[in-house]
Amino acid sequence: MTDSTLGVAFIGGGFMADVHSRAARAAGARIIGVTSSTAERSRAAAERIGADRAFDDVDALLADASVDVVHIVTPNATHHDLTVRAIAAGKHVVTEKPLATTVDDAVDLEQRATAAGVVATVPFVYRFHPMVREARARIATGQVGRLFSVQGAYLQDWLLAADDDNWRVSTDAGGESRAFADIGSHVCDLLEFVTGERLARLQAVTSTVFAERASTGPVSTEDLVGVLAQTSSGAVVSLLVSQVAPGRKNALMLEVHGAAESLRFEQERPEELWVGSRTGSRAHLRNNDELHADAARLAVLPPGHPLGYQDAFTAFAADTYAAVRGVAPGGLPVFADGVRAARITDAVLTSARTGGWVDL
Incomplete structure (x- = not known):
């Protein structure tokens, strides 16, 4: 641990939480925690991905000051609401694609992220x-x-x-x-x-x-x-x-x-x-x-x-975290x-x- 180590957390505990968490860890972040649809699933996901803790709910996760970046890896229809809440909490955010299920909602999220001055990325990892x-x-x-x-x-x-x-x-x-x-x-x-x-x-x-x-x-x-x-x-x-x-x-x-x-x-x-x-x-x-x-x-x-899919995901996470630290990686x-x-x-x-x- 160093002062520059970023704390990341995950909203959603399914397959993509596994992929994102492996990338986050390989990119040097600390896995603070995860919350899923139920307390039981949150605990299971925390154990599976090696997170420090399972959060009871989204509000508890967003209130944790040690969380710098929130990865939203939930079903598509929930992306807009959860991303709005993460941005309002001052968190940098990674939202799985599709960013939103309508154009209007996607535009709204881009505008909110810009106004808040947070780093906001979408994992087009290829x-x-x-x-x-x-x-x-x-x-x-x-x-x-x-x-x-x-x-x-x-x-x-x-x-x-x-x-x-x-x-x-x-x-x-x-x-x-x-x-x-x-x-x-x-x-x-x-x-x-x-x-x-x-x-x-x-x-x-x-x-x-x-x-x-x-x-x-x-x-x-x-x-x-x-x-x-x-x-x-x-x-x-x-x-x-x-x-x-x-x-x-x-x-x-x-x-x-x-x-x-x-x-x-x-x-x-x-x-x-x-x-x-x-x-x-x-x-x-x-x-x-x-x-x-x-x-x-x-x-x-x-x-x-060989470098494969997980390596590409790690590179995406690393560039996202570099942007949080003030660097501007090309192609993010x-x-x-x-x-x-x-x-x-x-x-x-x-x-x-x-x-x-x-x-x-």
Whole structure:
């Protein structure tokens, strides 16, 4: 312990509390405590993640002066209220995506965080793979050339059967969008972050494969989404997002095609960036000496020692805590990025409902 050690606490005690707490500890924070939906679950979560204590409720957690940063890892529909309370208590905050289930609520949170002067981030953690930063640098320095097209996908199969169910399926708990808000937001954030271009307009089709699920009952949230879009420069974009793709566990992929070369990143192969050219296409494996500076900063292990999802999460936590201490790390996803994701999700749902193009 030092005077600069940050104290962090978690509202929510499920799977994402495990992920966030491992990242927080590896980033040098002290795990003060956690509160969950019941006292019993709070105690179980505190023991599981190695927290100092289980808080009886949210008010007790927010009143603790040793808590500097609050991680909100609860169902989507609770994010707005809990984040408002954390900001009002003067805490820096990490809110899981989606930041909120409506655009208005997301904008409200961004404005409150700005007015309060707190650090407020959203874990778009795939930005923190070194080879993602390498792709971004190659585009920014002109190595890819003029952007022609982008292909992206995020495919999973954990909701493949009608008896697969989860709170995210429910509109009440998860919001109006499920697959796109949950994982489509990641691929869109990665696309705009890597290319440096915004999606300018889109047209979308959604599909709900099962009208009912085991415990949720009638379902209105989508299982999969197809999107056709254009970027601000006119590049053509195609995206596929699905939680019913057999055999695909966490297949996030982004491929960009420019005048000089193409680049492809696959989250399940994070140590590799495919570089395509008319002749001599190759798999560019992570070699720290060959990386651009921003990518090299995140390459905390020597080549041949794979860095994965949890390492990216740790890098996100470390940059968030650096921001709390007054540093300004490049590429940190903040509440403005959460608002952007909410706007894109809203455009997708609007297009799917109307059958037309929607400007962003």
